[in-house]
Every structure is written in C-alpha cells, then in structure tokens.
Amino acid sequence: QSALTQPPSASGSPGQSVTISCTGTSSDVGGYNYVSWYQQHPGKAPKLMIYEVNKRPSGVPPRFSGSKSGNTASLTVSGLQAEDEADYYCGSYAGSTFYLFGTGTKVTVL
Amino acid sequence: EVQLVESGGGLVQPGGSLRLSCAASGFTSSSFEMNWVRQAPGKGLEWVSYMSSSGSIIYHADSVKGRFTMSRDNAQNSVYLQMNSLRAEDTGVYYCARLSATAIGSFDYWGQGALVTVAT
Numbered sequence: 225q226s227a228l229t230q231p232p233s234a235s236g237s238p239g240q241s242v243t244i245s246c247t248g249t250s251s252d253v254g255g256y257n258y259v260s261w262y263q264q265h266p267g268k269a270p271k272l273m274i275y276e277v278n279k280r281p282s283g284v285p286p287r288f289s290g291s292k293s294g295n296t297a298s299l300t301v302s303g304l305q306a307e308d309e310a311d312y313y314c315g316s317y318a319g320s321t322f323y324l325f326g327t328g329t330k331v332t333v334l
Numbered sequence: 335e336v337q338l339v340e341s342g343g344g345l346v347q348p349g350g351s352l353r354l355s356c357a358a359s360g361f362t363s364s365s366f367e368m369n370w371v372r373q374a375p376g377k378g379l380e381w382v383s384y385m386s387s388s389g390s391i392i393y394h395a396d397s398v399k400g401r402f403t404m405s406r407d408n409a410q411n412s413v414y415l416q417m418n419s420l421r422a423e424d425t426g427v428y429y430c431a432r433l434s435a436t437a438i439g440s441f442d443y444w445g446q447g448a449l450v451t452v453a454t
C-alpha cells in the first residue's frame with residue numbers, strides 16, 4: 225500500500241493559478257473515477273474540495289477544478305487567494321487496498 | 335448540522351491499548367459507511383479503517399491489521415476504534431470521517447481529531 229505521489233510544494237501569486245498533480249497506478253487513480261481532493265489548514269481537519277475527479281461540493285468556489293488523465297489526477301486553483309494557502313491531499317478509491325491518500329502538497333500564496 | 339466528535343485519545347505506552355469513540359450528530363451513522371483516518375505529526379493522511387453501514391464489512395490498512403478493529407453502537411449513534419498492541423508509529427491525530435453517500439468515494443464530513451501518543 226503506497227501513497228499516491230504529489231509534489232511537496234507549489235506556489236503562486238494572488239490571482240495566478242496553481243496546478244497540483246497526483247500520480248497513482250491503474251489500480252487506483254487510473255482504474256476508477258473516484259478521485260477526491262482535500263484542503264487542510266494547520267491544526268484543522270481536512271475539507272472535501274473535489275470529488276469524482278471534477279465535481280465540487282456545495283460551497284466550494286468554482287476556481288477549484290479537477291481533472292484526470294490516465295494514472296494522474298490534477299487539481300487547479302485559479303485566481304489564487306490568501307485563504308487558499310494550505311496543504312492539499314488527493315485521495316482515490318483503490319480496490320482491494322480500499323483507499324489511498326496522496327503524499328500532500330503545501331500551497332503557498334506569495 | 336452534521337457533526338463528528340472524537341474522544342478517547344491520550345498517552346499510552348508501547349504495547350498498550352486505547353479505544354477511540356466518534357459520536358455522530360445531525361445524521362444517523364448507521365446509514366453511512368464510516369472510517370478512521372490518521373495523521374502522524376507533520377506527515378500526510380493515512381486511511382486506517384472502514385466499516386459498512388450495516389457493520390458487517392470491515393476493512394483495515396495493512397499497517398494496523400490484526401491490531402485495530404472498528405465497531406459501532408447504533409443506539410449511541412457512535413463508531414469506535416479499538417487499538418491494541420500500540421506502537422510508536424501509531425502516534426498521530428485520528429480522524430473519524432464519513433464516506434459520502436452521494437459524492438462517491440470521498441469523505442464529506444470529518445471530526446476535529448483525537449491525538450494518540452504512544453511513548454514510554
């Protein structure tokens with residue numbers, strides 16, 4: 225059971241866009257359209273931002289978007305705002321392993 | 335309002351046991367698949383355990399298989415994580431998380447977390 229691979233960090237200036245990748249295998253990310261993204265501020269519980277690859281829960285701003293190609297999923301945050309500075313984790317249903325999270329990416333708003 | 339509140343965390347010696355509780359409100363926990371997710375200090379999220387809505391199906395991560403088990407008390411609208419043979423690497427914040435019934439394959443509500451410290 226290995227975690228999905230994310231870059232450790234990403235950054236952008238306010239108003240810019242940042243894209244985070246999440247690489248797995250055909251047994252998880254590539255095998256199912258059940259990729260989710262979570263935002264976690266320091267000392268807080270994770271918050272669901274994207275589900276089923278590209279769907280947004282009610283209340284999540286449309287500047288958060290998701291996509292997938294093969295074994296790699298991506299989260300894009302457009303029009304970066306100061307409050308977007310947080311850790312982001314992808315997650316995927318993984319069949320017999322059940323569920324895997326990504327290694328996490330710290331997003332810094334410059 | 336949906337809420338999940340964990341309790342039962344604390345300091346325990348290696349080899350010891352601890353039982354975490356997760357009290358649900360704002361929904362009937364027996365109607366949902368419930369999970370435990372943990373986070374070691376300064377590290378990422380790790381899925382730990384899953385229990386089906388009926389309670390008949392339970393999965394555990396390989397890292398805790400044979401040592402941890404989930405249970406639920408529908409009358410108390412609560413789920414539990416019994417942790418035995420604890421190791422230093424089990425240290426971290428343990429979150430109770432609800433698997434969404436509509437947002438397939440995602441955790442839509444999380445508790446605030448319970449800190450478990452395994453040390454002498």
